[in-house]
Amino acid sequence: MPELPEVETIVSELNAALPGSAITGTRVFRDNALGGVPVADFQEALAGRVFERVRRRGKFLVFDFRDGGHMIGHLRMTGKFILSPPLTQPHAHHRVWFHLDNGRLLIFQDARCFGTLAIVERLADHAPLQRLGMEPLSSGFTAKWVAAALRQSKTPLKIWLMDQSRIAGLGNIYASEILFRASLSPMRPAHTVTGGEPARLHRATRRTLREAIHHNGTTISDFRRVDDKTGGFQDFLRVYGKQGQPCPRCRAPIVKARQQQRSTFFCPSCQR
DNA sequence: AGCGGAACCTGTCGGC
DNA sequence: TGCCGACAGGTTCCGC
Known part of the structure; x- marks a missing residue:
């Protein structure tokens, strides 16, 4: 699914719905995406955080929180973010549920489990993001x-x-x-x-x-x-x-x- | 600098 | 019909 245009599409859809909503709880059904971060730490780092906006950098999704922190996502081959009404049962490929205070559910789904999710307080703390080169749609790309x-x-x-x-x-x-x-x-x-x-x-x-x-x-x-x-x-x-x-x-x-x-x-x- | 190979995982498809 | 290998939108690490 995801190269720049697909990520751009997902980001704009998320950006139309997420800003202003708070995370009331996080459920992790499979933790491959967390890069070794303990599930409890991940959940704690997200609790109560309010989405400010969503951006794209390369193929990464950057979720900015109102307090200045960020969640950085990468979909790799099969990752998806989905906004859904509340569910009772996770789909087989659902990896993480983010419960929102507006009653909706942000779902991270990933059949192959290559995708990644990281929480950082500063963007500079995320090494892969720092390695990225020129944005091909930016004014610097001439x-x-x-x-x-x-x-x-x-x-x-x-x-x-x-x-x-x-x-x-x-x-x-x-x-x-x-x-x-x-x-x-x-x-x-x-x-x-x-x-x-x-x-x-x-x-x-x-x-x-x-x-x-x-x-x-x-x-x-x-x-x-x-x-x-x-x-x-x-x-x-x-x-x-x-x-x-x-x-x-x-x-x-x-x-x-x-x-x-x-x-x-x-x-x-x-x-x- | 650049390349080949392997690893991380699961699902699907074509061939026999 | 069924099994098996090849292959899939990505990235990283390792050795040559």
């Missing part, structure tokens, strides 16, 4: 910045795009989709991307993310679910998962390759 950053690395473009310490928020799906839209090969060493190409990559990154956010995120499962429906974003993905199908631009077959143990999809004919 074609000039992209060109300069490309020059400093020999890493293949796809890997280059996914390094969170360089650009924060791009994952396996969007990296492939961005490179397709930029007509650049995922295998190209970053420093060989020159001339007008960095601007193309910059533009494709912004447009792809903005379009995905506009569609409230794109996911594989959602993509399947809407297969027989019209509208929406079923046409969003151009290359991801489409090996063997004709390239939407030049009709050559899309190829599936492997880079750092992850699948890359691209058109070898028009991505150079």
